Amino acid sequence: MSLSIGVIGTGYVGLVSGVCFAEQGNTVWCMDVDTEKVTHLRQGKSTIYEPGLEPMLQRNVHEGRLHFTDDLRMAVRNATVIFLCLPTPPDEDGSADVRYVLQTAEDIAAIVREENLGGRRIIVTRSTVPVGTSDKVREIFRRVAPDADLRVASNPEFMSEGNAVQETLAPDRVVIGSSDPEVVAVLRELYRPFVNDYDRPLIVMDEKSAEVTKYASNAFLALRISFMNELSRYCEAVGADVEFVRLGMSFDPRIGRRYLHPGIGFGGSCLPKDIRALSRSAQEAGAPLRLVEWTDRINREQLERFVNRIRERFGGSIAGRRFAVWGLAFKPNSDDVREAPSLKVIAALLGDGATICAYDPEAIETARRVVGERIEYARDMYHALVGADALIIATEWGEFRSPDWQRMKTALRGHVIFDGRNLWNPDELAARGFEYYAIGRRSYAP
Numbered sequence: 001m002s003l004s005i006g007v008i009g010t011g012y013v014g015l016v017s018g019v020c021f022a023e024q025g026n027t028v029w030c031m032d033v034d035t036e037k038v039t040h041l042r043q044g045k046s047t048i049y050e051p052g053l054e055p056m057l058q059r060n061v062h063e064g065r066l067h068f069t070d071d072l073r074m075a076v077r078n079a080t081v082i083f084l085c086l087p088t089p090p091d092e093d094g095s096a097d098v099r100y101v102l103q104t105a106e107d108i109a110a111i112v113r114e115e116n117l118g119g120r121r122i123i124v125t126r127s128t129v130p131v132g133t134s135d136k137v138r139e140i141f142r143r144v145a146p147d148a149d150l151r152v153a154s155n156p157e158f159m160s161e162g163n164a165v166q167e168t169l170a171p172d173r174v175v176i177g178s179s180d181p182e183v184v185a186v187l188r189e190l191y192r193p194f195v196n197d198y199d200r201p202l203i204v205m206d207e208k209s210a211e212v213t214k215y216a217s218n219a220f221l222a223l224r225i226s227f228m229n230e231l232s233r234y235c236e237a238v239g240a241d242v243e244f245v246r247l248g249m250s251f252d253p254r255i256g257r258r259y260l261h262p263g264i265g266f267g268g269s270c271l272p273k274d275i276r277a278l279s280r281s282a283q284e285a286g287a288p289l290r291l292v293e294w295t296d297r298i299n300r301e302q303l304e305r306f307v308n309r310i311r312e313r314f315g316g317s318i319a320g321r322r323f324a325v326w327g328l329a330f331k332p333n334s335d336d337v338r339e340a341p342s343l344k345v346i347a348a349l350l351g352d353g354a355t356i357c358a359y360d361p362e363a364i365e366t367a368r369r370v371v372g373e374r375i376e377y378a379r380d381m382y383h384a385l386v387g388a389d390a391l392i393i394a395t396e397w398g399e400f401r402s403p404d405w406q407r408m409k410t411a412l413r414g415h416v417i418f419d420g421r422n423l424w425n426p427d428e429l430a431a432r433g434f435e436y437y438a439i440g441r442r443s444y445a446p
C-alpha cells in the first residue's frame with residue numbers, strides 16, 4: 001500500500017530516507033528550513049555525496065513521487081506518517097540537544113489544530129534522541145492539540161554514510177519503538193519492501209528501548225575502534241603488528257570484521273556526539289557507563305598521539321613545515337567532514353605554524369566551508385604532495401591504496417609518510433625508500 005510520507009529535515013538521514021521511501025512507491029514530502037537546499041533538490045541535484053543517491057532522487061522527482069518544500073504546513077497537510085530527521089547536536093555538557101525535535105513536534109501539533117486537520121497522523125522520531133524523548137513529544141501533542149489524533153513512534157536510523165542508500169533499502173534490521181498496535185501495523189506495511197523474516201527483521205519494542213538501542217549500537221561500534229586503537233599502542237610497545245592481530249581476530253565469527261580498524265580515531269556527526277550524550281544520560285541516571293567514557297577518552301588521545309608523533313619527527317617544531325594531507329572526509333565515500341579527524345590534525349598543525357595542501361576526492365567543498373582558505377586544496381592527490389615535507393593519510397579512500405610511487409617520490413620532498421589509516425605494508429614502503437610511520441605497526445624511521 002502506497003503511503004503519504006513527510007520527512008522533516010532533509011540532511012543526510014532525511015534525504016536518503018525520503019528518496020528510498022519514494023523509490024518503494026510512496027509519495028514523499030521532504031521539508032527543510034534551508035531554502036537553498038530545497039531549490040537544489042527540486043532540480044534533482046543531490047546536496048550530499050552518497051553513492052547511488054542522485055539518480056534515484058532524479059527518477060523519483062521526475063515520476064512525481066518525491067516533493068521538496070520549505071513549508072512545514074505542506075508536509076503536515078499531505079502526510080499521514082511524518083519522520084523527524086532533525087539535528088540533535090551536542091549541548092555544552094555533551095547531552096543531546098533535542099530542541100529542534102521538540103519545537104517541530106510543537107509546530108506540527110499547532111498546524112493540525114489551526115487547520116483542523118482530521119485523521120490519524122503518526123510522528124516518527126528518526127533522529128538520534130535521548131531516552132524519554134518520545135514521552136516528551138507525546139506530552140507536547142496532548143498539550144497543543146488535545147483533540148487531534150497524533151501518535152508517536154521511535155524509529156532510529158542505523159545507516160552509515162558512504163553506504164547509506166544500500167543500507168536503507170536493505171537494512172540489517174529496522175527497529176520500531178511503539179506500544180500502539182495501529183502504529184506498528186502502519187510502519188510494518190511501510191517497511192515491508194525493506195525487510196524480510198530471515199536476515200533483515202523488523203523488531204518491535206517499547207519506545208525507550210528503541211531510543212537506547214540506537215545509542216548502545218553506536219557506543220559499541222565506537223568501543224570496538226577504541227579497543228583496537230588502544231591495542232595498537234600495546235602492539236607498538238611490544239613489537240607486534242596490530243594489523244596481523246586484527247586479521248587473526250576478525251575471522252572469528254563471534255568477533256566479526258567491521259569496526260576493528262586501528263587509525264587516528266573515529267569522527268563523523270554521530271559516534272563522537274552519541275557516546276558523549278550516552279555517557280551524560282547514564283551519569284544523570286546514576287548508572288555511569290565507564291567503558292563508554294573511556295571509549296571517548298581513548299579516541300581523543302589517539303589523535304593527539306598521532307599529532308605528537310609528527311611533531312617529534314621534526315624535532316618538536318613544525319613551524320614553517322609543509323604537509324600534504326590525503327583525505328578530508330571523516331570516512332571514504334562521503335563528503336561529510338563533521339568531527340573529521342583530518343580537520344583536527346589540520347587545526348593542530350596550523351596552530352603550530354605549518355602550512356597544508358589537502359586533497360580529497362569528494363570533500364574539498366565541504367571542508368572549505370569549515371577551514372576556508374587557511375589551507376590550500378589540491379586538484380589531485382599528487383599535486384598535494386608538491387614541495388611537502390611529509391604526507392599525512394587521514395582518510396582511507398580506495399584511490400590512495402595503489403598510488404604511482406614514482407610520482408609520489410618525485411613530488412614529495414621529504415619522502416616521509418604518516419599513515420593514520422594503515423594503508424600500506426611498512427616493509428614495502430621502506431623498500432621503496434620512504435620513511436613510514438603507521439599505527440600499531442613497525443615504523444621505518446631514519
Ligand SMILES: NC(=O)c1ccc[n+]([C@@H]2O[C@H](COP(=O)([O-])OP(=O)(O)OC[C@H]3O[C@@H](n4cnc5c(N)ncnc54)[C@H](O)[C@@H]3O)[C@@H](O)[C@H]2O)c1
Binds near residue numbers: 011104126128269
Ligand atoms: N548522518 C548519519 O549518518 C546519521 C545516522 C544515523 C542517525 N543520525 C541522526 O539523525 C539526525 C539527523 O542527522 P543528519 O546527519 O541527517 O543531520 P543533517 O544536519 O545532515 O540534516 C539535518 C537537516 O535538518 C534541517 N533542519 C534544521 N532545523 C530544521 C527545522 N526546524 N525544520 C526543518 N528542517 C530543519 C537542516 O537544514 C538539515 O538539512 C541526528 O539526530 C543524527 O544523530 C545521523
